[in-house]
Amino acid sequence: MTGFALGVDQEEWCGQLRALAAERLRPLAEKGEPGRVNRPLLAALGELGLLDRVFASGALDLCLLRESLAHGCTEAETALALQGLGAYPVLHAGSEAQRERWLPQVRAGRAVAAFALSEPGAGSDAAALALTATVDPAAAPADGGGWRLSGEKRWISNAPEADFYTVFARTGEGPGAKGVSAFLVPADRPGLSGAPLDMLSPHPIGSLAFDGVPVGPQDLLGEPGRGFRVAMDTLNLFRPSVGAFAVGMARAALDATLAYTAGRSAFGGTLSDLQAVAHRVAEMATRTEAARLLVYAAAAAYDSGAGDVPRRAAMAKLLATETAQYVVDHAVQLHGAVALQRGHLLEHLYREVRAPRIYEGASEVQRTIIAKELYGALPQARPGKVAAR
Known part of the structure; x- marks a missing residue:
């Protein structure tokens, strides 16, 4: 890849994934029960x-994988990402x-x-x-x-149905x-229980209660x-790919809007002939590409x-999650009432697109991280002194 233009092989792979998501995975997703x-x-x-590709690939391949699956089947993308x-x-x-016990099962889709x-x-x-870990x-x-x-x-994706959990607890070696x-x-460890939460997102989210759950050095x-x-190492890898998930949804919404506005008759022409519509679609496309x-x-x-x-x-x-919210919202607006019908692609995306602005660090947290990193990179100047040019 040069200058972030994908190579021919990458483009072909992404196209195959989009087709696979729509033709093979979408029917399986539609048979699933929301929240399970x-x-x-x-x-x-x-x-x-x-x-297997999730664990064998770099961050860019992970992003291409998530973006392409999200375009055709958000449920498949989310199941893979979780x-x-x-x-x-x-x-x-x-x-x-630990790796020998669990990773082959995860790769095969047998352990959640x-x-x-x-x-x-x-x-x-x-x-x-x-959550405390006491001796x-x-x-x-x-x-x-x-x-x-x-x-x-609380708000744990795949809970309470997962087969194992990566759990973070306070052991007290230091502050914070x-x-x-x-x-x-x-999941079968004594003292561990869970309950589902009724959330907007269609994938399972729940709470977990730990009542003296025993863990040892072998569980660290x-x-x-x-x-x-x-x-943080995990989130640094998966945060860009959350953005890829959002881009996949934005591109699906944009593609649907292009097709709809080009074919929808209105005012003696098509919706795409109206400057207000064409300019909004141009803005949606530009933000998605950025x-x-x-x-x-x-x-x-x-x-x-x-x-x-x-x-x-x-x-x-x-940027990606905020952009996806913007693009999906405007896609709904340009489609009108048809996009609000249950089962419509945009009705589905409208529900899916909201959560990524919160999980794995809300947008406000991302802004805080960005600002901290920017200010932390400044040369250390004495108070009242302007840094030399």
């Missing part, structure tokens, strides 16, 4: 090798035993993963986690000791983010007290190991 894990859909993603989000910490920080970070009082401020006095010192998890997680550890917690993902870094390029740039920065990944990832997620 669609295991046949996950199995198909595994059979097609798409889940597998990646929940299991990437295992790939990145897990032990060999979940990323359990958010809490009732710790959503945007992830360092304010309250378990009953744990055998010869086994390295252990902890008991107590507290609650320095005292958080990451654990791999199987990485080192004690370093769990927040595991979470978001797409920023997403690709952030992914390329991640793949090259650039030092400004947090800023670029935040910018990509911010």
Whole structure:
């Protein structure tokens, strides 16, 4: 790829994915029950090798994968992304035993993963986690000791139906983010329960209750007290690809709008003949293209190991999700009442497009990250002194 123009092979792959999403995965998604894990859909993603691609690809390929699937089947895209989000910490920080136990099952679409970070009082401020991991006095010192998890997680995608959870809890090695550890917690662990939440999004979201759930050193993902870094490394990879998901929805809405306005008779011509309509479509297309390029740039920065990944990832997620909201909303407006009918593509996208502006860091959090990174890069000038040019 040169200057963020895709190569021929990449374009062909994206086209194949869009067709696959619409023709093979969409029918499976339509048979699923809203708010429940669609295991046949996950199995198909595994059979097609798409889940394996999540873990074998760089950030750019992940973005192309999510964007292309979102264009044809948002449910397939979300199912794939949640597998990646929940299991990437295992790939990145897990032990060999943890990886051998869970990753083949995730790749095959047989085990459902979940990323359990958010809490009732710790959503945007992830360092304010309250779920506690206290030393378990009953744990055998010869086994390295252990902890008991107590507290609650909420707004967890794939809960309460996941087979295992990547859980972030406060172990107290230091204040704030320095005292958080990451654990791999199987769903059948005693003391762990969950309940579904009735949310706008069609994919499953729930709460988890931890009543003295036992975990040991073998359940740690990485080192004690370093769990927040595991979470941030995961989010830095997946934030640009959330932007890719949004771009895929925006492009689907734009394509539908182009086709509709070019064929809809109105005022002696077509809607596309009206300057107000044509200019709005031009604005939708321009914003979508800008978001797409920023997403690709952030992914390329991640793949090259650039030092400004947090800023670029935040910018990509911010612009792409806000742009998708704008494009889908205007697509609905240009279609009129037909777009509000249940089952219409735009009615579906209108419900889907809202959540990405909140999860994995709300737009306000992304702006805070961007500003912090910008100011942190300034030369340290003394108060009252203007930095030399």
